[in-house]
Amino acid sequence: MEANAPQFKLILGSSSTARKKILGDMGYEFTTMSADIDEKAIRKEKPEDLVMALAEAKAEAIIPRVSIGESEGDAEPTLLITCDQVVVYEGVIREKPSSEAEARQFMKDYANGHAATVSSVLVTNLTTGSRRGEWDKVEIYFHDIPDQVIDKLIEEGIVLYAAGGLIIEHPLVLPYIKEVVGSTDSVMGLPKALTERLIKEVL
Template sequence: MPSSSQQARLILGSSSIYRKELLARLGFPFEVMVPNIDETAMPGESPEATALRLAQQKAAVIAAKVPNTIVIGSDQVATLDGEQIGKPGTHENALRQLQKMRGRKVTFHTALCLFDGRTGIASPQIQLENIQTFVTFRHLPDAELDAYLRIEQPYDCAGSAKNEGLGITIIEKIESSDPTALTGLPLITLTSMLRQAGIAFFHP
């Protein structure tokens, strides 16, 4: 097994610029490929199960196209009262989401998959984990929520708030064991997975 990142071709399976920026922090050369999958939750599927399934599916789709590589897949599902909160798509849907979440604590499930195809696509080494982040939203009036949405337009973001941008202003508290999980790529967990895969971060 390779002992350094230079011996392993690393691919991020994501269309997110935020995940790309986070992975770049580690200083490894990597490629980005966008997995084309259906991200619809299955009937009766729990939010955690949805996130884990999609993270692994994203990685597996890329690994099947590019063998002998390490692929990172990630997916995030937001939930309130056990119900999934998806990407709003429109201003009206986003406003309804924020109205429902204000003053409340929302759970974000960020699933991470490291799909190591260097042992062959038929027998890959797969590491899979879900990291929970609890976000308490400020109790803000409709006018302020509407103004925020018109500025940031986070309509492709589950929960309608980008904490890496102006969304941080409508959040009261973030609780997580992995601070970058909410942005979409939990780096503490990822570095543990990469070490487990034999990737060295520092060379004496």
């Protein structure tokens, strides 16, 4: 991509700090809007279907709130990126922990084991209505995670807001990551290469 500004407006339909950082690191300027949807109302058997359905529901919630300039015909298109992520452990979908006890159990499960993140990215061209979405899966293998590390993480509290109670880029967690099969930005909630490709596809 050339150094000059891309010829479109970009809205990130997420209030996630990690996603904002990744999109910023990719060189984009964007505004953010968050979808106020009841995620629990959307249920799917397969994690891949669930994250795609949630990304679509978020897009549907945000689109009516966006005003698109109707003026000159060559106005730059507006693109909306919506995403979702779940953690899958032994075939079970994990969302944000409902309590400290659940967060603790989640982390104990990962110790010496592995989990996967399934992340969706949906890019909607609000000017043309064109929409492309895909999901990305990353496998994460862990060493043993000491109890005192789990205690510290819970005390600090960020893990309570993360899908599956999992933040691999956290300085306390990093030393216990054995291997990540896939991209770290995907685990953090926004796979760069996939996002880049979907943006190109809807333009």
